[in-house]
Amino acid sequence: MRAGDVEIVVARYAGYCYGVERALRITEEALEAAEGPVASLGPIIHNPSVVGRLEERGVKVVASAGEAATGTLIVRTHGVPPEVVEGARTTDLTLVDATCPFVAVAQRKAASLREAGYAVVILGERDHPEVAGLEGFAGEGAVVVEDAAGLPLAQLRGKRVGVVVQTTQTRANLASVAAALVPVARELLVFNTICDATEKRQSAACELAAEVDVVVVVGGRNSANTARLAQLCRAIESRTHHIESAAELAAAWFAGVRRIGVTAGASTPDEEIEATVAALQALCGG
Ligand code: SF4
Structure with a gap:
């Protein structure tokens, strides 16, 4: 041009991307099917104007399942910790999961590392909701780092270390974290969960x-x-x-x-x- x-x-x-289009389609379907109020656990996607338009159409952004109380509750694209979903299932809320399938893969990898007894390292932004969800799947003791400089190397020395990555990180950041762990870990398992x-x-x-x-x-x-x-x-x-x-x-x-x-x-x-x-x-x- x-x-x-x-x-x-x-x-x-x-x-x-695929995950955002899918989440918006799921939200549209939930709006059509819902008989009561519709809410999302945090913004469905990170775009204020899109979220604002959905709010005008009745999709209220809530911070917890308790705040929604009744109707339909949509799980955001970035996912949430498993205990949040389990808690919502014990209420009268109809739960609709719009977690991106790529985020769900990272969540399953984090859970599998925990179950296999690895010390789990999550590479991602400490305050990002996707990372909060991954921490929930990785369980207590998981370490969140934003780069190789943040790795607690003394704590990880001699351990079986497993790494998962926030889907939006760069390959270069993942490569530098893996390189820093190689001389330290007894065993190193890295899942590249950066999405396509x-x-x-x-x-x-x-x-x-x-x-x-x-x-x-x-x-x-x-x-x-x-x-x-x-x-x-x-x-x-x-x-x-x-x-x-x-x-x-x-x-x-x-x-x-x-x-x-x-x-x-x-x-x-x-x-x-x-x-x-x-x-x-x-x-x-x-
Ligand atoms: S994980 Fe990838 S495909 Fe899924 S919502 Fe995020 S950017 Fe989009």
Whole structure:
């Protein structure tokens, strides 16, 4: 696409992934089938405008099953700890599970490591809901680290160590954690639970960042995979801007540029990507 002398290039893989599309479809079906109130345990996906539109249609975001009390309760894409699901099953709530199947794989791997007696290391963001869910499956004693520097090596020395990864991490981060554990662990079992959609979006974003003068990353600021795209792009092209909506674009970011790259997180709808491209065309072509 062109806007005057400026070319606008959208990444090969950008926007909604399989897990997000599936969760939104499940939510639509739950809304149609529900006879009482509908709530989600935390936001269904990490995109404030999509979640806001669902709220307008009656999907209330709650922090616990107790807050929902009656009706239908949807488990978010990022999953929840098993005890939360077990607790909800003892109520009158109708439980609908929208956990992404890739997240569910990571949860099962975490549980299998615990059952097999491994010291479990979870590579991910400490405060992210997906990681909180993984911790629940990995059980007490699991260690959450954000990178190799955070590994408690003395505590893990001589042990059988098992690793699972938040689905939106980078391969490079996983590789450095595995490399740091090799000289320490008696036995090391690493499950690469990074999802396919994440890997495709990350490599497409890196290719794009290498070819343009400025990168715009569209998506929720609370979206881990969007933030990671911005981080990866910024390492290649320092003129990288993470926005939630086209209204945030500033003309000054594009002074003197010839090529603008646009990418978007896995929870960003197509219309937000299209609105960003349209706004860029207006800024640069007008
Ligand atoms: S980014 Fe991957 S793990 Fe997350 S919802 Fe999408 S497909 Fe599932």
